[in-house]
Amino acid sequence: MARLTVEGAWVEFRVSLARGRRAGLSRTGGQIDLERGMVTALRDISFELREGDRLGLMGHNGAGKSTMLRLLAGVYPPTRGRITSIGTISTLFNATPGLNIDGTGRENLITCGLHLGLTRRQIAAKMDEIIDFAELGDYIDLPVRIYSSGMMTRLGFSIATAVEPEILLLDEGLATGDAQFAQKAERKMNELITRSSILVIASHSEALLASMCTRCLLLEHGRVISDGPAETLVASYRASVIEAARTDDLNGLKRAYEMATDMARRGERPPLELEEQGLRHALTIAPDDAGMWQRYVSVLTMQGRSVAPQIEVRMILAILANDPSRLDLRNRLDAILAASADDIGEDIRALAREAARQTASLPN
Numbered sequence: 001m002a003r004l005t006v007e008g009a010w011v012e013f014r015v016s017l018a019r020g021r022r023a024g025l026s027r028t029g030g031q032i033d034l035e036r037g038m039v040t041a042l043r044d045i046s047f048e049l050r051e052g053d054r055l056g057l058m059g060h061n062g063a064g065k066s067t068m069l070r071l072l073a074g075v076y077p078p079t080r081g082r083i084t085s086i087g088t089i090s091t092l093f094n095a096t097p098g099l100n101i102d103g104t105g106r107e108n109l110i111t112c113g114l115h116l117g118l119t120r121r122q123i124a125a126k127m128d129e130i131i132d133f134a135e136l137g138d139y140i141d142l143p144v145r146i147y148s149s150g151m152m153t154r155l156g157f158s159i160a161t162a163v164e165p166e167i168l169l170l171d172e173g174l175a176t177g178d179a180q181f182a183q184k185a186e187r188k189m190n191e192l193i194t195r196s197s198i199l200v201i202a203s204h205s206e207a208l209l210a211s212m213c214t215r216c217l218l219l220e221h222g223r224v225i226s227d228g229p230a231e232t233l234v235a236s237y238r239a240s241v242i243e244a245a246r247t248d249d250l251n252g253l254k255r256a257y258e259m260a261t262d263m264a265r266r267g268e269r270p271p272l273e274l275e276e277q278g279l280r281h282a283l284t285i286a287p288d289d290a291g292m293w294q295r296y297v298s299v300l301t302m303q304g305r306s307v308a309p310q311i312e313v314r315m316i317l318a319i320l321a322n323d324p325s326r327l328d329l330r331n332r333l334d335a336i337l338a339a340s341a342d343d344i345g346e347d348i349r350a351l352a353r354e355a356a357r358q359t360a361s362l363p364n
């Protein structure tokens, strides 16, 4: 029966800090204590996982997700509190713990295999299969220091997935090499996930966590600020992102954009307001994208919102830039500019004049 228990665990890192700064919280990262020269990456964490639990770790950059995985893996001992586990633990992180760059790929397979709890006999039995999977050919007998980063990733991934863990710790931002290997790696990862008794996965994709996890922890500056069923937590996190973006704060809109694109990538339809916020951010980056302006206008309309004249003008200008022959739009532009003289800023009027000048010579 696999089990993982975390009781009042802290992880603090000693760091050397420039003097003369005030301690405090930045938007990202753990809490910095200037007096003690410490960064608190995790603060007083407690939870218990049992057979069948699938835990997702959510949170901003530097919230403590990777540190938590490393704490659970035993890479970092807790500076206070304790971790106890029953069952073999395996990790899929970007860096393979224990990889020795002076050893050959084959030697690393042996030492890392032992490190993962396999016996020499088990390693020997799996050796060919792992080498086949890694597709490193003769490089397997050359020192790892001459490997490309993609080859290193192949080796690390093949070692890490050679054991079938009861407790699987996964960093979703995992690099899995080139496209062909990435596909194979994803299949392998899904097999491991299905067969593991306990899964802990850190991810920035709430859509992924909602689909894969039963429970989530939301971390903020090293603390657990919410703990609950994945779907509930993801829904309330999405609501908080939408709420934050309502203030038009640039970071809020950016987060909304990331969330909306992630949902779309995973085949989910983002809520209209989230999509609208995401488009607002995207249009600051690509202000001439006609397709995006059209989608923005239709998302506003679908929400029953009015479309401000300057937004319609921007959309028409972007379409005309690609297709200046659209007489209907040129007429519509003239009409809006005439009717909404006070609502449209001089900058947009200048763009419209320029577009009119460029299209003046075109036949009607």
Ligand SMILES: Nc1ncnc2c1ncn2[C@@H]1O[C@H](COP(=O)(O)OP(=O)(O)OP(=O)(O)O)[C@@H](O)[C@H]1O
Pocket (backbone or CB within 6 Å): 013, 014, 015, 028, 029, 030, 031, 039, 040, 041, 059, 060, 061, 062, 063, 064, 065, 066, 067, 068
């Ligand atoms: N080895 C280290 N030494 C000092 N500080 C560290 C170390 N590892 C992590 N930290 C700090 O701990 C905090 C948590 O980092 P962590 O990598 O766990 O965050 P994360 O949630 O995984 O972030 P991201 O989403 O950006 O990957 C950060 O403030 C980071 O600077």
